[in-house]
Amino acid sequence: MTSSETHSAIRSEAGPRTSPFRPAETDRDAAPQFVLPLVVRIEKAAPPALTDALETAARAVLVLLSDERATAADGEWAEAVRAWQDARIRKVVRRARGAEWRRAGTLPGITLTGHGGRTHDGGEDGGGAPPAAEVRVFPPVPLDGWPKELVKLQVSGTELDDPEPPAVPDPAGPVLWMNPHIDMSAGKAMAQAGHGAQLAWWQLTGPARAAWRAAGFPLAVRTPSPERWAELTASGLPVVRDAGFTEVAPGSCTVVADHPALRRR
Template sequence: MTSTPATPAAPGSGDPRDAAPQFVLPLVVRIEKDAPPARTDALETAARAVLALLSDERVREGDGEEGEWARAVRDWEDARIRKVVRRARGAEWRRASALPGITASGERAEVRVYPPVPLDGWPKELVKLQVSGTELDDPERPAAPAAGLPVLWLNPELEMSAGKAMAQAGHGAQLAWWALDGAAREKWRASGFALAVRTAEPGQWAELTASGLPLVRDAGFTEIAPGSCTVVADHPALRGASGDL
């Protein structure tokens, strides 16, 4: 599923991001027939995969030698921040795992993230993987997140497939990462990017969207209407912070 963590503008609206070459961040979730992961586990693992890529040395920029993925990430961020989640199992997963990337693991979930690629330039090992049908369930209602844990809160009024929700969780994690200072980023990385993904209660959602915390607005490419608010990134280090998000 694909979406972008920014206020959308219709194609041709003059948004400079639409004039830039379009890239996408591929994510592949492992879904074996006999052992699919729980939905929340997959969402949390996807968010951590995105953070692992953003913090990787291969994305390093600045003076001196640039990381091997830095140019691709920079080109991706200059356009619309698209993420696409596809599913694989068996031999498909083994082929996908052989490509350069990073695999994040949860309780049972495995999600591999790759450096951004042109929108129409997917590697042949990934291009035939299915986008639709990424449906997962939680066997029981997830417990309340531990105190002090960063939480990516989902909009309770929207219905999203697991693939779409994984992309949205990744967007929320990315906005939180951008908003943190260096010390807070390092602390989060040292924790293994500990986080939770939960669906907010309706009254809580209204408070969250007015809180000044990073807020994902979907571009409306798939499943939901353009401009829909999907995720609030509630990181303790950002409480009380505000900014143009």
Template sequence: MPPSSYRRTSTCPGNASSAWQTGRVTTNDPAPDPTPASGPTQAQDSPFRDERTARDEAPQYVLPLVARIERAAPPARTDALETAARAVLVMLSDARSLGGGGEWAEAMRSWQDARIRKVVRRARGAEWRRAEALPGITVAGKSAEVRVFPPVPLDGWPKDLARLQVSGTDLDDPEPPAGPDPAAPVLWLNPEVAMSAGKAMAQAGHGAQLAWWDLDDTARAAWRDAGFPLAVRTAAPAHWRTLTTAGLPVVRDAGFTEIAPGSSTVIADHRPLFG
């Protein structure tokens, strides 16, 4: 049984409205780190870009994710992070996101041609039901549910998503997460960078996306067919230093919220997928 499940809905989108940005993060092209690692980092460029223009000159899009956080039963933090990462992968691999006539393909191309932005917001009750009525995919973890939507322009959010917030969301793990499965990719969080739950969910999504980009077609298909097994864990300081010299994909934050620009936040260890 795959470690996560997802369901698809395709309905008419709501009206556009300006979105209040929170928890906004960007996967940058390689840039100097204020505290540089002792070794090289992975080039962070998409093999799926359509237009090779300067990223900042292209129209800017954002990938919206909404986490279901009911007041009486919030999800565990680690499960929310892992579910958000899987939601990004499900969107990237969905037939509607791909060329050859996929209904979301044009938006996905435009998004990947510009800065790779993700925004995570929260919903409960009627807010969640309205979000589920919009075109997108809901991914369920053990306790978490995250709905991912096709990319939208920065100033063109559907009104039922634009009104949602993520600030003030605190999630905890009832008990420390178990060690990661050595046979599955791990998205390692920087132990020296503190992030809110929404910020960390977006960063985990970035890490999953960089791992996806770095794989060949065979490895991507195998990961998809297995249900995108992965773990999100905070690295021990010594392990983090080792990871920075391993040539793995590294997420560097653009510094819009919470942390300093250029901070390394996630390293994607996708080596188990190469056998």
């Protein structure tokens, strides 16, 4: 496998029946299929921490979804984003380093930098900590129409970890909870975190979206205990269910999107 691809059938258990994430909408499969590419920078000798990569990927998806180039009627990315959301919501995460990363940066897109570790240019922000994660998100492309700068990039065989256990998340902030019963590659988990962030975004009201964006899309990605996971999946919060084309069984619940505004609902 040369990429981590999620053919998504994500939905909100509490969402409206008109939700575009409902897997029952089979006409979505008949539409032209697009994919949202994300590229994570993984230098061979200095990979980022797993949690920082997950959180940065999720924030990258939110930044693209809220960017005027995607939201304005005449935005340069608007047509591609609409086509992507009219079909299956697919995200593919690939890795790049060195010249590959620099070439990826020449394409239209948005690069997000994580919050932990030192910088790749040699600056220190955390002693001997891993470098801050860097993720570049691109406007959607046709499933079989990847740019040549990205098409050969891979993510298989890459495993990330956390040198230390992540801190307890802010109970007043958004948290994307990952299923503790499922093992996923780093790329697959990043795609799932992006799904969770997108699902939360779709469920929020306009004012709640604006507030989240103005704050810089703070969020945490954590793995709860099995007992807490059972509570979360029964809480009415949005749930990501994967179509099961790669790594996990069809219908697997992978992420619960926990946002303060959604808890109040």
